[in-house]
Amino acid sequence: MATEKQPLPEVVSQEQWKTALDQLLVKEKELTRARDALNAERRRLPMVKVAKYYTLQGENGAVSLLDVFEGRRQLIVYHFMFAPDWNAGCDGCSWLVDAMTHPAHLHARDTSLVMVSRAPREKLMQYRSRMGWTAPVPWYSSYESDFNVDFGATTDxxxxxxxxxxxxxxxxxxxxxxxxxxxxxxxxxxxxxxxxTPFGRQETWEDSPEGWPQTEPYVWNRRHDEYDV
Structure with a gap:
């Protein structure tokens, strides 16, 4: 049975391809500079105090939100969709975790990365085992806590x-x-x-407020098992 041919980009000469590529790279560089400016604006956002005390369930039992920082200055929480009555976590959230960076690189910049879901911790650990996630990104349960609701991760x-x-x-x-x-x-x-994060990449090329922690680029980063050496 005849089938319709799969469409493909136009075939051109090497010179035509290079010209088209160079034109696109100019636009990509403009986008990079615009993203840098947006990141600089994000670093200057105001902040709001977290006045309520929250208890989350972690590997060693109940912990506070302050404990989740693990002594670092900054904390990124990924709100992973997993309701208490679900048998599996959100597929889209699972894609993101599949690509999640090794936390050692963030720790080197005084930043912790964790996940929080409303399902009981037992379900979270069962699903982590099913997915084969071995990277040490902590996953906390906010079951029986107002955390998800207060931070917009659970709505009506x-x-x-x-x-x-x-x-x-x-x-x-x-x-x-x-x-x-x-x-x-x-x-x-x-x-x-x-x-x-408020401090960004913490490198000297960034447009950050005066006094922000910064180092030269390419002098702080290591392989993820070398930071403690």
């Missing part, structure tokens, strides 16, 4: 995915940023996670 219409960013000043916790829907599509590398 059900569960929502998203990413919340927090910073602490001593024992005081502040929420600095939130994104949901397609706003999480870019997440995967350590760079895209750090770009969500």
């Amino acid at each position: 219409n059900g569960e929502r995915h998203g990413a919340s960013v927090f910073i602490r000043d001593g024992d005081d916790i502040y929420r600095t940023y939130y994104t949901g829907a397609r706003g999480v599509e870019c997440l995967g590398t350590l760079w895209t996670y750090l770009d969500l």
Whole structure:
């Protein structure tokens, strides 16, 4: 049986391809510069204090939101959609976790990355085992806590995915940023996670407020098993 031929891009000469590529790269560079400017604006966002005490269930039992920072200044929470009565986690959230960066690189920038879901911790661990996720990204349960509702991850219409960013000043916790829907599509590398935080990548080329922690690029990053050496 005859089938319709699969469409493909136009075939051109090497010179024509290089010309078209160079024209596109100019636009891509413009987009990169625009993203840098947007990240700089994000680093200057105001913040709101987290006044309520939250208890989450982790590997060693009940912990506070402050404990989740693990002593670091910044915290990124991925709100993983997993309701208490579900038998499996959200497929879209699972795609994101499949691509999640190794947390050691974020830890080197004083930033913790965790996941929080409303399902009981036992279900979370069963699903983690099913998915074969061995990277050490902590996964906390907010079951019987107001955490999901207060931070927009559970609404009257059900569960929502998203990413919340927090910073602490001593024992005081502040929420600095939130994104949901397609706003999480870019997440995967350590760079895209750090770009969500108040301190950013913490490199000298960035446009950050005076006094922000910064180092030269390419002098701090290591292989993920070398940071403690």
